[in-house]
Amino acid sequence: MTTSLPPPSPAARVIIVTGLSGAGKSTALKGFEDMGYEAVDNLPLSLLERLVGEAAPGVRKPLAVGIDIRTRDFDVSRLLAAVDTLRTHPDLDVDLLFLDADEHVLARRFTETRRRHPIGGDLPLTDGILLERQMLSMLRDRADAVIDTSRLPVADLRGLLEKQFGTEANPGMSVVVMSFGFRNGLPREADLVFDVRFLRNPHYIDALRPQTGQSADVGAYIAADPALAGFLDSLKTLIGPLLPRYEEEGKSYLTIAIGCTGGKHRSVYVAEQLFHWLSTLGRRPTLRHRDMPGTLTASAADVHHPAAGC
Structure with a gap:
């Protein structure tokens, strides 16, 4: 028995x-x-x-x-x-x-x-x-x-x-994806920082300036930049293999920060694309827009992905 x-x-x-x-x-x-x-x-x-x-x-x-x-x-x-x-x-x-x-x-x-x-x-x-x-x-x-x-x-x-x-x-490592503006300083808690100030800036378009990277118009403008697709592919190629290696080393928390000038347009859009991609991998990431107070996001289903480019 x-x-x-x-x-x-x-x-x-x-x-x-x-x-x-x-x-x-x-x-x-x-x-x-x-x-x-x-x-x-x-x-x-x-x-x-x-x-x-x-x-x-x-x-x-x-x-x-x-x-x-x-x-x-x-x-x-x-x-x-x-x-x-x-x-x-x-x-x-x-x-x-x-x-x-x-x-x-x-x-x-x-x-x-x-x-x-x-x-x-x-x-x-x-x-x-x-x-x-x-x-x-x-x-x-x-x-x-x-x-x-x-x-x-x-x-x-x-x-x-x-x-x-x-x-x-x-289970698994907790991953936070954060957008921020360089003019407000680097986030102290960031483990990995990526600068997207090379992308076309919606701030200089009058109709887009008051909007954010969460809006469809701003997303379409950023997605039309020829440099974006290659950057996102390279970012995923870099980050993808790092996640299991960090977990093997016993890391429990990882914060990935995406920065632009003001933290309102380009970094917000790219952070949401990265957040969405991580969610498709079975991760349960947290999304935070540091310089857009009150926009802590809980799950991929809650996030709007304007003109998704990844």
């Missing part, structure tokens, strides 16, 4: 949330709580492994833990060592999330809330921000996912967290 073994319990999800002060960690933890996570903020490092191991395997809720510079025994090397230790447990799925933002945005947030920077002391606010960035640079480099909240509305941040860390099963 053959006895079938029960299927193994799914690994418990643990997200360590850290980053620069003022970058939105508290907002992110509230978002995780809304997604069904148990959220714990400002946890001493000495208690991290005990907290994670308290619940029995198979019955524990997903857990989001906020640890940052305010923590009494905070130390970057100790935190990284603790994360590495947790990852040795086969029943845990551990990710390190780092929240970032531009210095001037962080300074404005502290000024508006009249809060003191936690490590500023008698230093000017900007010096405290720069000092913290320097202290946490190794932590940012080791993070599984980096989210820059500088131009990210709260609703879009929560939507992005839900796409990347939602409790529904989402």
Whole structure:
């Protein structure tokens, strides 16, 4: 008589949330709580492994833990060592999330809330921000996912967290396709950046200027550029083989950024073409137009593909 073994319990999800002060960690933890996570903020490092191991395997809720510079025994090397230790447990799925933002945005947030920077002391606010960035640079480099909240509305941040860390099963590497404008700065979280400013610019056509890369007219104008088709083919030829290799190396999150001058026309159109193509490969990418607030897209079915050229 053959006895079938029960299927193994799914690994418990643990997200360590850290980053620069003022970058939105508290907002992110509230978002995780809304997604069904148990959220714990400002946890001493000495208690991290005990907290994670308290619940029995198979019955524990997903857990989001906020640890940052305010923590009494905070130390970057100790935190990284603790994360590495947790990852040795086969029943845990551990990710390190780092929240970032531009210095001037962080300074404005502290000024508006009249809060003191936690490590500023008698230093000017900007010096405290720069000092913290320097202290946490190794932590940012080791993070599984980096989210820059500088131009990210709260609703879009929560939507992005839900796409990347939602409790529904989402096997494979999480891929984010982002459009942006170079005049507003490079996206800090980008792993791959492609410049499409060589394409004809709809901004100089009066009828197209107020529209975006999501409109049919703008899409048709960009698709008519003879340089587009070859570029898209080359982009797919480059990115296609990279995705499984990144997964083999254990990468959980990949952000592909497409940039033009203002982040409204060419980069939006090309990002949507790339998003659509990735979706045909069976991927479940997330699409985000950084410099067009409120346009976080959840699935390929939600995206309009004007004059699709791929």
